[in-house]
Amino acid sequence: MNWTPSGRHFIAGEWIAGTTTFRSEPAHGQAHDFAVGTTELVDRACRAAEAAFAAFSATTREKRGEAVTLIGTQETGLPEGRLNGERARTTGQLRLFADHIRKGAHLDARIDAAQPDRQPAPRPEIRLVQRPIGPVAVFGASNFPLAFSTAGGDTAAALAAGCPVVVKGHSAHPGTGEIIAEAIAAASERTGMPAGVFSLIQGGRRDVGTALVTHPAIKAVGFTGSLAGGRALFDLCAQRPEPIPFYGELGSVNPMFLLPAATAARAEAIGSGWAGSLTLGAGQFCTKPGIAVVVDGPEADKFTSAAKAALEKVATQTMLTNGIATAYHDGVDRLRASNAVAPVLAAESAGRDAAPNLFETNGSAWLADHSLSEEVFGPLGLVVRVGSPEKMLALAESFQGQLTATIHMDDADLRLARDLLPILERKAGRLLVNGFPTGVEVVDSMVHGGPYPASTNFGATSVGTMSIRRFLRPVAYQNFPADLLPQDLRN
Numbered sequence: 001m002n003w004t005p006s007g008r009h010f011i012a013g014e015w016i017a018g019t020t021t022f023r024s025e026p027a028h029g030q031a032h033d034f035a036v037g038t039t040e041l042v043d044r045a046c047r048a049a050e051a052a053f054a055a056f057s058a059t060t061r062e063k064r065g066e067a068v069t070l071i072g073t074q075e076t077g078l079p080e081g082r083l084n085g086e087r088a089r090t091t092g093q094l095r096l097f098a099d100h101i102r103k104g105a106h107l108d109a110r111i112d113a114a115q116p117d118r119q120p121a122p123r124p125e126i127r128l129v130q131r132p133i134g135p136v137a138v139f140g141a142s143n144f145p146l147a148f149s150t151a152g153g154d155t156a157a158a159l160a161a162g163c164p165v166v167v168k169g170h171s172a173h174p175g176t177g178e179i180i181a182e183a184i185a186a187a188s189e190r191t192g193m194p195a196g197v198f199s200l201i202q203g204g205r206r207d208v209g210t211a212l213v214t215h216p217a218i219k220a221v222g223f224t225g226s227l228a229g230g231r232a233l234f235d236l237c238a239q240r241p242e243p244i245p246f247y248g249e250l251g252s253v254n255p256m257f258l259l260p261a262a263t264a265a266r267a268e269a270i271g272s273g274w275a276g277s278l279t280l281g282a283g284q285f286c287t288k289p290g291i292a293v294v295v296d297g298p299e300a301d302k303f304t305s306a307a308k309a310a311l312e313k314v315a316t317q318t319m320l321t322n323g324i325a326t327a328y329h330d331g332v333d334r335l336r337a338s339n340a341v342a343p344v345l346a347a348e349s350a351g352r353d354a355a356p357n358l359f360e361t362n363g364s365a366w367l368a369d370h371s372l373s374e375e376v377f378g379p380l381g382l383v384v385r386v387g388s389p390e391k392m393l394a395l396a397e398s399f400q401g402q403l404t405a406t407i408h409m410d411d412a413d414l415r416l417a418r419d420l421l422p423i424l425e426r427k428a429g430r431l432l433v434n435g436f437p438t439g440v441e442v443v444d445s446m447v448h449g450g451p452y453p454a455s456t457n458f459g460a461t462s463v464g465t466m467s468i469r470r471f472l473r474p475v476a477y478q479n480f481p482a483d484l485l486p487q488d489l490r491n
Helices: 039-057 064-077 081-101 153-161 175-189 206-214 227-239 260-283 298-312 322-337 363-368 389-398 411-423 465-471
Strands: 008-012 015-016 021-023 033-035 109-112 128-130 136-139 165-168 198-201 220-226 246-249 254-260 291-295 341-347 359-363 380-387 402-408 428-433 474-479
Touching: 008 039, 008 175, 015 465, 033 220, 033 465, 039 128, 039 165, 039 198, 039 206, 039 291, 064 165, 081 153, 081 465, 109 389, 136 153, 153 165, 153 220, 153 465, 165 206, 175 198, 198 254, 198 260, 220 465, 227 246, 227 465, 254 260, 260 291, 260 298, 260 380, 260 402, 291 298, 291 389, 298 341, 298 359, 298 380, 322 359, 322 380, 363 389, 380 389, 389 411, 402 411
Parallel strands: 136 165, 136 220, 165 198, 220 246, 254 291, 254 402, 291 380, 359 380, 402 428
Antiparallel strands: 008 015, 008 198, 021 033, 109 128, 128 474, 341 359
């Protein structure tokens, strides 16, 4: 299906061009020009979102293709199967959220009946319900052009909560962002939503992002991206005259811990499985398990050899952007230059391509060099060999906050796993046993977040129905007549 992007912003129901443009950098196919965002457009979109808030937040819970795959594969270099899967995940997520709010499951409604005869003083009737907080800013992610961008999890959660959204599109896939905005615009018009309920601003320098998170109409921010960029926006949110919550996913190395009995029983299987997870999507998943911790010895040798053998069979893959590819090559070079690590598999790659690399180190070197715990976004793994199970526990304590942590274990490892579990519960938002964390299920029970720096709010998740709660706040209504109560609190 042929589709050519117009290169315009979508703001408050209107497609708007600009005098300045930037050109996309697709992995293959034709490049296109897109209008560059400005602080003036940010103000226009935020004011429209604020104007739409009262009407949109009052709507009932009930009210609230092929071209996508083509432009997405061109801009990101992701294979067609991956984009089709991500598109299905995105639409499935929207349907899940719609079903969730129809049931009122996000409202946490509570009613305490009046007790007029209570002594020594009567108790009034009090009712509580979650209410939307206001317009939300969303920053598109580079690695998920659908599931974490224009109509991704943050946007879906905010709209489900009853909050208008202003999206800052990612310059890595502006065409994908535009075609999704067209779908949102059509849905908004069909359902009679206020014009300012959704806006998309493309491109722009850092001042555009700064203007968005500091605009007084914006009441929360959703972000998926780098630690440096996310921390800068987080600080801006905290420094506002009215500080607002910043829900940022900033990075994670997602350690795996291979316990002794499991390693002895199936070192090769775990090693080859790890290689597949490391290289999925060219290693550009935020849940990529980049670190494997194992007790040193012959079984660790088998695990590492199996991982190396599997990685050697993986062809070079195209990375999402030139900038991400450059950062990956720099990360590989940094580890190669370190005296604390040894290469297991050293593969050369250049340009926007990435080949797998594997390194190993020991527990003492890891603890002495904090840089070894820094994320390298791409198909790279690091094996950390420790001298004993007790030293594995000490190394687990050294990790910063993570999105996930995995234990590979057999029945004979249960005692060690019990000692490890309370450490990992404080380190990660999702814990796995005998699996690999790439692949995040969009379900009620999912937690995609963790202690800093994995995310900036460890009590929240950006995936699953609980993500809607980020954009709600509890309000109590005392002694209200029924006709004045919010519809969701009546009866």
